Amino acid sequence: MDKQSLEMIELELAILIRRTTSNSINKRIGNLDRSAYLILRRIVEKGAVGVKVLAEEFQLDISTISRQGAALEHKGYLYRIPDALDGRAYYLQITELGKKELFDYKQARLERITELVEDWSEEECKIFGKLLKKFNQSFK
């Protein structure tokens, strides 16, 4: 494998992460942050889910998800459905308000990305998306 390409990926990833980790640029658009966004999105796409499963899917600690879920519940974006079969467990389901927030946030993110790739070709965007996805799938 060509070392130069690997080095470029390595460096640019470090830069990308740093940039997007900085508070000013990224963090919060409207009322959601990235974590909240991914949780809500997951629930809309694949249905109500408990914190344990979420934590596994996101590869984060359960406590982290527990807090994020609680915050989203508090804001009225999620509500809990007790698990009929297990008194310890519950499912997090999205509210209408949550859906609205999710939609708005996604829209804002999309606009931001659109700006950033303004002068890219159709082809470049397509490939970039695919490779990012592929890269993410490699993370185990």
Added chain:
Amino acid sequence: MDKQSLEMIELELAILIRRTTSNSINKRIGNLDRSAYLILRRIVEKGAVGVKVLAEEFQLDISTISRQGAALEHKGYLYRIPDALDGRAYYLQITELGKKELFDYKQARLERITELVEDWSEEECKIFGKLLKKFNQSFK
């Protein structure tokens, strides 16, 4: 522009950031973290520099860089050179130890990336690197 590609980029970026932000996977390899790494790397490549300029280059708050620089100095990876023309300012220069750490860290990162793209084609790696770079350059 094809909306689907944009949506894919948007989503996969969110996932990527989240993954790499999680403590367990990423953060510290050896004695460096990502921030330290980028600072040391910058200094090796473009020479000694003060915190203000670093902060501008990284688009972070000066105080953030100031603390990171202090931490690196404390560890013996950087040292200060007073600016002869301005009593307030100084330059941060890398030490031999710093260079060694930088090298080791970079090596470890490279290995990690190499694993992740193990089954990618040469071409895919090359394009991914280029597009990441291009994307980063768009962030202004």
Added chain:
DNA sequence: GTATATAATTGTATTATACAACCGTTTTTC
């Protein structure tokens, strides 16, 4: 020479995370 601007540091707050201790419920085991 005084006022203002500037380079850097330090104090404080916030956010996202992990790990460990805990609580209450379920499952296992004998």
Added chain:
DNA sequence: GAAAAACGGTTGTATAATACAATTATATAC
């Protein structure tokens, strides 16, 4: 069927990276 173990979730505590505001010491402008 009771005791022990496992489990889903929460809460306490710690850490790291960040920003913003206040401060310090020096430089520049008028």
